[in-house]
Amino acid sequence: SAHSNTYDYSFKILLIGDSGVGKSSLLISFISNSTEDLAPTIGVDFKIKQLTTGGKRLKLTIWDTAGQERFRTLTSSYYRSAQGIILVYDVTRRETFTNLSDVWAKEIELYSTNKECIKMLVGNKVDKESERAVTKEEGMALAQEYGCLFLECSVKTSENVGKCFEEIALKIMEVP
Numbered sequence: 672s673a674h675s676n677t678y679d680y681s682f683k684i685l686l687i688g689d690s691g692v693g694k695s696s697l698l699i700s701f702i703s704n705s706t707e708d709l710a711p712t713i714g715v716d717f718k719i720k721q722l723t724t725g726g727k728r729l730k731l732t733i734w735d736t737a738g739q740e741r742f743r744t745l746t747s748s749y750y751r752s753a754q755g756i757i758l759v760y761d762v763t764r765r766e767t768f769t770n771l772s773d774v775w776a777k778e779i780e781l782y783s784t785n786k787e788c789i790k791m792l793v794g795n796k797v798d799k800e801s802e803r804a805v806t807k808e809e810g811m812a813l814a815q816e817y818g819c820l821f822l823e824c825s826v827k828t829s830e831n832v833g834k835c836f837e838e839i840a841l842k843i844m845e846v847p
């Protein structure tokens with residue numbers, strides 16, 4: 672319609688975390704509402720999604736690392752002016768969880784200049800319950816320590832995929 676480009680809020684949200692945790696899958700699944708293609712994805716730069724939540728029309732520009740995280744070359748330009756950061760780990764690979772403290776939180780500290788930035792911890796791949804290496808309680812405890820929102824999800828089953836983005840967007844809207 673003629674109004675399809677109007678929105679109440681526009682937010683920049685980043686996805687970060689180790690390679691292979693499912694960042695690109697999460698983004699593509701959210702954008703396309705599909706789980707068809709669960710092959711490894713070459714990182715995209717960013718995608719735009721318009722949605723209505725909390726009675727407001729939102730435009731979310733969601734940035735993926737485009738595989739740069741493998742070389743630890745994310746710099747201040749990636750973090751600039753982000754209102755939200757989603758930190759993703761794989762519940763079946765414990766090192767992806769410990770790296771959130773050892774690597775990613777330090778990088779946010781160093782590069783994210785927006786002190787009002789809302790953070791969310793997301794444990795992905797809960798469909799692989801038998802291979803789980805990080806408990807939900809551990810995830811919740813780390814989120815509490817860093818003052819983050821927290822969710823577990825599965826791109827494979829679509830569980831909580833939309834909720835990850837909606838919850839962080841709702842929280843960003845509360846920032847004065």
Ligand code: GDP
Pocket residue numbers: 688689690691692693694695696697708709710711712713714795796797798799824825826827828
């Ligand atoms: P990225 O490097 O963090 O962007 O990770 P990718 O999105 O490329 O995903 C890495 C691998 O994990 C791919 O083979 C995906 O198909 C797979 N994957 C992503 N999400 C899930 C999930 O929820 N469950 C399972 N079982 N596999 C997943």
